[in-house]
Amino acid sequence: MKEIKIQEVMPRDGLQNEPLFVPTEKKVDLINRLSQSGVSKIEVTSFVSPKAIPNLKDAEDVMTRIDRNPNVIYSTLVPNLKGAERAVQCKVDEINLLVSASNTHNLENVRRTTSETFDNFNKLIDYLSDYDVILNGSLGTTFGCPFEGHIPQDRIFELVESYLKLNVKGITLADTTGMATPNQVYDLCSELINRYPEANFTLHFHNTRGMGLANVLEGIRAGITQFDSSLGGVGGCPFAPGASGNICTEDLVHMLHFMGYQTNVDLDLIINISKQLQDVLQHELPGQIIKAGKITDLHNSSISN
Template sequence: MNIPKEIIITEVCPRDGFQSLPEIISTEDKIEIINQLMNCGYSQIEVTSFVHPKAIPQLKDASEVLNGINRRKDVKLRALVPNLKGLERAIEAGVDKVKLMLSATDSHSLSNANRKTFDAMKEFEPLVTRAQHSSIIVSGSISVIFGCPYEGDVPIERISEICKRYIDLGIYDISLADTTGMANPVKVKRIVGQIRDLYPELKFSMHLHNTRGMAFANAVAGFEEGITDFDSSVAGLGGCPYAPNASGNIASEDIIHGFEEMGVQTGIDLDKVILIGKALQERFPVYSNSFILKAGKCSDLHLAPKCQEKIG
């Protein structure tokens, strides 16, 4: 097996990390944090979501944030959009890429988008048409693909049909989201392996939550199935407001450290990420979930104890 030598990590803390926090973060603070993240070596950052302010008040300043940050040509800016109005706002704000919101099951889709899965997909058509008349790139997503908190396992036939309909829309970049941390490495390898065999033309990424402590093992399982693009959130912040017990994303410092210890490069300055993570952990200690912030890197060695002389 040829193991890839590098992966892509997309930082999602400014969107997924912040959206479920009870404390409203000021626009100025968001801009400062994103500016710091852009200096860490990420090639892509998910900066916000253009949802209705009543749905997620934390992200009501999406346009102001994008207008205030210090943009870099080597960092693509991604945002989540729920509908055509959200897409228009994203285009106006100069986003490079948008991700569409979609749930694998009707139950989660009704909770998240107030419509069933395939009804939601029909509403993607005008978004795709509008995006074709702009420079923006459209990607898709499949939330709760590895397990739904309302329906349990998702049949592979349903996942396959969703992938087929994405292709019909002309969308070939799809994020596979373990929204409530119900995945395990065996399930990841089975599902990813099956849909990659069925649709080799699709490019898959993974969006993993560490709800049950399985996220890094699941990332490695996906990596072994050929996935080299992963989302993560600094300090492990995050969670879906529309799914029960959906805790934070895999911490950026954990996945970066883990893969680089395996000899897989990320191109990201881990020490800079850790500094940002520590600041966020101090500010939001209850919502932070990061092994590296607790234990440090494997390379952080300690002074060996000296041998003490025996008495008597």
Template sequence: MSLPTLVNITEVCPRDGFQSLPVNISTDSKVEIINRLQKCGFSQIEVTSFVHPKAVPQMKDADEVLQRVIKEEGVVFRALIPNVKGLERAMKANVDKVKLMLSATDSHSLYNANSKTMEAIENFKPIVQRAEGTNIKVSGSISVVFGCPYEGEVPLDRLLTICERYEKLGITDISLADTTGVGHPVQVKRVIRELRQHYPDFHFSLHLHNTRGMAFANAVSGLEEGIVDFDSSVAGLGGCPYAPNASGNIASEDIVHGFEEMGIRTNTDLDSIIDVGQHLAEKFPKESNSFILKAGKSKDLVKAPGKQVKIGEVEGKH
């Protein structure tokens, strides 16, 4: 099986990683982390969400953060937006790309956007119209693609209908999100294969949460179906505030390490990512979920023991 030789990793910690943390993160800290993440080689960073402060209090300083960040040349800044007002704020902050929030099921959509799925996508029309003629790119997303905590597995016909509605809006760049980490590799392959067959001109990406330890396996399944764009969060921070038990995203250091070990380039600096991850894991140890931060890289060597430990010597220490 032929796999891609190069993939793109979008770092989402400043938005998805921070939004559910139990303590407020200072504006200074957010600016520092975004500036450090740019040095890691990520070509795209999801820097914030322009939502109402009452909905996501952690993002209340989004405008100030973007004013103070030193944007590196060649890095795309993406932000999540819910409406035209959010788009206006993103445009003022010189964000390059916005992502629309949409749930695959009505139950999750009502909780997340206060409207049913098809109603929510109708509300995207004025956003698309306002963005026309500007430099900002509008992309879409589908949350709980591989399973909803309220309704269970999402029928494929439902996903195809949502893609059809997106296509009518002229939006063909779609993020598929395993919001609560319920997807498995066989399912991921099946869903992506069907969606790409029906919508070959769409550009699909994967946003995977590692709630049940399946995220990297699901990422490989995505690779096998031609996906080359993946979201991840340094230190494995993240989670949806509108989905129970939604733990963090796949850790950036985990997915980068895994792909690089497979011979797949990410054009990022793994050691720099690990440095940022260690910094965040020290500050938020309960929320961090990263294999590489715990075990190190596969090629890391340790000092060999000077002699073999005999069973009798160990037993004698009881």
């Protein structure tokens, strides 16, 4: 029985797309409950400019108010040196760096070329050498870019090697706008695991085009055991209004459990927290299990015999 680690990204990747500000105490309460659910990591927030992402303007407050479970890695996205300073002040466990595989996407996202972003990582890592913090490197648009289209495998190898040269071994392959196909996931992940056995890969999928859970299974088949997902499937992409967001944590855990995988996650509890999230966000979430129930939730028949 294979063990799969579930890494919850709702508080950052999910909430950054929400139109209404979620009050700090509601974020803290959701994260505290998630800390008890069995997920291995929580991406708590992002230390970006409050102007850039208003919903995460309370990054320090959230990060310092939550109850920390020693079995959970509390990670935050950090875009620059200022963000790193804020993150270490809050004693985060992990800092998540982000660069897009697509140069055009990186320019759109942070107004820097990918090589400028790596120069920036250098300074940031120099600064962080004094602190006890894990580094994770995310690679956006790994499976396709909404501007450039397909990203050649060689480009991914080059960027994975750039992270490894910085001694960043936790590497998240992110399908930022939901363009990955299952066979592409299998092929690329098999090749990466083969080439870079020292790396510790995570897959981060969006369900934008309905292939999210199929992509997870092909990732597992290739040997990946860590997956990002978002409670209720919140998240999303400005290019696909109305489409699904990140793959949904409870839908993912539900599928994996009933396939015989072990995730350490309490399925009933996360379904419950997802319903709480739906109340907080005041709109329907893309997740299916909160609507349909588990496959073991049976109904009473009206037939007497």
